[in-house]
Amino acid sequence: MNTEITIELRNRSPMKFTGEEIAFVSTQREDEPRWTEMRIYRTAAGAYVFRRTGRSVMYHRPACGRIFGRMDMTMVDEPDEDWIPCDECLPDSDDEAVMLESDKEHARMAADVRQLVYAVQQRHRDTHELTLTPLGRQLLETAAETDPRIIDAVRERMLAAANGE
Numbered sequence: 828m829n830t831e832i833t834i835e836l837r838n839r840s841p842m843k844f845t846g847e848e849i850a851f852v853s854t855q856r857e858d859e860p861r862w863t864e865m866r867i868y869r870t871a872a873g874a875y876v877f878r879r880t881g882r883s884v885m886y887h888r889p890a891c892g893r894i895f896g897r898m899d900m901t902m903v904d905e906p907d908e909d910w911i912p913c914d915e916c917l918p919d920s921d922d923e924a925v926m927l928e929s930d931k932e933h934a935r936m937a938a939d940v941r942q943l944v945y946a947v948q949q950r951h952r953d954t955h956e957l958t959l960t961p962l963g964r965q966l967l968e969t970a971a972e973t974d975p976r977i978i979d980a981v982r983e984r985m986l987a988a989a990n991g992e
Contacts, residue, residue, distance in 0.1 A: 829871045834878060834934045837899065842934050846870035850970035852962055860885035860911040861928075865962060867943065867970045875937040877946040883928035884910045891916035891926070900926040940980035943967075948984075959984070 834842040846868045855862040861883045868876040886906045887894050893915055894900055902924050910927065912918050918925045937943040947967060948957040959967075964981070971978035 832868060832876075834876075834932065836932050836934060842876070842936070844868070844870045844876060844936075846876065849973040850966050852966045852969060854962060855882070858911070863962060865947070865966045867947075867966060869974065875940070875943040875946075877935050877937060877943060879933045881931035883930060885913055885928045886910050886918055886925040887913040887928070888916040888918040888923065889926050891918070894926055894928070899929045899931075901929060902926055940974070940976045941983070943970075943977065944980045944984045957988075 829845050829847050831845055832843070832848075836842060848866055849869050850867040851864070853862060853864045855864070861881070864880045864882060866878040866880075868878070870876065886903075887900075889902065891913055893913060904924050905921075906925055906927060912925075935946040937946045944959075944967065945957070947963040948959050949963065950956070951958050959981070967977055967981050971981070
């Protein structure tokens with residue numbers, strides 16, 4: 828069922844479209860302060876939107892080395908009870924204001940299934956080659972349950988990668 832969807836993007840205009848979510852995967856585990864969520868939407872016009880969100884419920888002392896120079900933090904007097912303290916700076920929210928990490932949102936429009944597979948891939952940290960992570964593969968396989976053309980595009984991409992293309 829199509830609905831109006833708005834994705835808020837930092838330092839960019841929001842992405843707005845009419846469509847439906849066709850896949851969702853997450854690495855969230857209990858007591859882990861950071862995780863990744865991925866979604867695929869199919870727009871009413873037949874395009875796709877890939878959305879990756881880095882989530883965090885970690886807080887820090889303002890002088891923590893892990894957050895030095897980051898501008899995407901929020902200072903609060905006391906975090907909600909489900910927030911987890913940094914294991915490096917060990918903040919005490921009873922004694923001082925703390926800095927909350929913020930979510931990181933990424934979204935990309937894809938005109939067709941080939942562009943969608945390309946959008947889900949990530950550059951390898953060392954080789955800089957485009958790779959399909961296990962989470963990305965799971966996302967595409969889940970989306971293919973709704974739209975079988977997606978798995979064909981994944982297979983085509985995997986064959987091209989095996990041939991060095």
